[in-house]
Amino acid sequence: xxxxxxxxxxxxxxxxxxxxxxxxxxxxxxxQMLEAHLDPNTDAASRKPYTIDASxxxxxxxxxxxxxxxxxxxxxxxxxxxxxxxxxxxFNNVTGIDFSSRSIEYARNQVAELNLHVNYVxxxxxxxxxxxxxxxxxxxxxxxxxxxxxxxNALLHNIYSNLKPGGKFVFDVFTPNKYRNxxxxxxxxxxxxxxxxxxxxxxxxSNYWYPEERVHLHQTIVIxxxxxxxxxxxxDKTYTLDELSSILSCIxxxxxxxxxxxxxxxxxxxxxxxxxxxxxK
Ligand SMILES: C[S@@+](CC[C@H](N)C(=O)[O-])C[C@H]1O[C@@H](n2cnc3c(N)ncnc32)[C@H](O)[C@@H]1O
Numbered sequence: 428x429x430x431x432x433x434x435x436x437x438x439x440x441x442x443x444x445x446x447x448x449x450x451x452x453x454x455x456x457x458x459q460m461l462e463a464h465l466d467p468n469t470d471a472a473s474r475k476p477y478t479i480d481a482s483x484x485x486x487x488x489x490x491x492x493x494x495x496x497x498x499x500x501x502x503x504x505x506x507x508x509x510x511x512x513x514x515x516x517x518f519n520n521v522t523g524i525d526f527s528s529r530s531i532e533y534a535r536n537q538v539a540e541l542n543l544h545v546n547y548v549x550x551x552x553x554x555x556x557x558x559x560x561x562x563x564x565x566x567x568x569x570x571x572x573x574x575x576x577x578x579x580n581a582l583l584h585n586i587y588s589n590l591k592p593g594g595k596f597v598f599d600v601f602t603p604n605k606y607r608n609x610x611x612x613x614x615x616x617x618x619x620x621x622x623x624x625x626x627x628x629x630x631x632x633s634n635y636w637y638p639e640e641r642v643h644l645h646q647t648i649v650i651x652x653x654x655x656x657x658x659x660x661x662x663d664k665t666y667t668l669d670e671l672s673s674i675l676s677c678i679x680x681x682x683x684x685x686x687x688x689x690x691x692x693x694x695x696x697x698x699x700x701x702x703x704x705x706x707x708k
Pocket of ligand 1: 451525
């Protein structure tokens with residue numbers, strides 16, 4: 428590998444520049460991710476089980492009004508930690524979409540084992556083409572922040588048109604408070620095998636903050652025996668209440684409600700998370 432190429436790749440990327448690789452669908456990384464989703468002791472990929480239980484209770488009681496007939500769509504459902512819990516509580520009209528075939532396979536095996544019914548679809552939700560009218564669409568664990576402006580607006584229009592009148596889009600995002608102590612940083616590590624590769628590799632990791640747009644980037648460059656290095660960019664656009672209100676109103680959403688987490692905790696100004704309920708007219 429040419430050194431100039433490495434130097435070029437280690438420059439601070441432009442806003443929302445794509446990496447060279449997708450971590451969620453990589454054969455090795457998706458296995459590590461699935462293990463992280465299922466590990467009850469970490470909030471790394473999914474929240475811890477007691478938080479998920481509390482969220483599902485809130486979704487069932489407050490969002491769905493205890494009506495198990497409601498049609499629910501979970502975007503980026505991962506291994507089905509929310510969808511399968513809803514199905515266990517009598518919801519039989521639930522769809523989960525995720526582009527990680529490993530997570531979808533796990534979720535499907537769980538529903539078969541527990542004799543539940545959930546419709547799982549392995550698909551990129553940015554190419555969503557569902558024609559169903561949903562009562563509730565969920566996008567949980569701040570994946571909204573990963574999207575650039577065009578992706579975000581296209582997804583919002585798509586969700587809006589897939590909701591019934593009065594249907595609700597429920598999602599969470601990080602606020603700038605999450606990065607209030609941020610300083611740009613660069614570190615490197617070497618591994619015999621690890622999260623990014625099963626073989627020896629070097630990781631160059633960077634954290635950048637884009638103050639004007641209030642966007643954070645966690646970048647990992649993986650160098651191994653392959654000719655090409657791989658770049659993984661994890662973007663996180665943080666949002667304020669005002670920004671969210673303006674973006675969602677432009678799409679047509681109304682009756683916006685804001686909370687500090689996805690269990691319905693009252694919104695506080697220093698919260699690191701905003702959970703939103705946005706209604707279709
Ligand atoms: C942070 S995890 C959260 C998973 C789940 N919502 C939870 O909280 O347990 C994000 C999930 O979204 C999926 N994902 C990310 N972008 C996606 C896309 N464009 N289309 C489908 N799935 C996506 C990933 O595969 C991953 O399972």
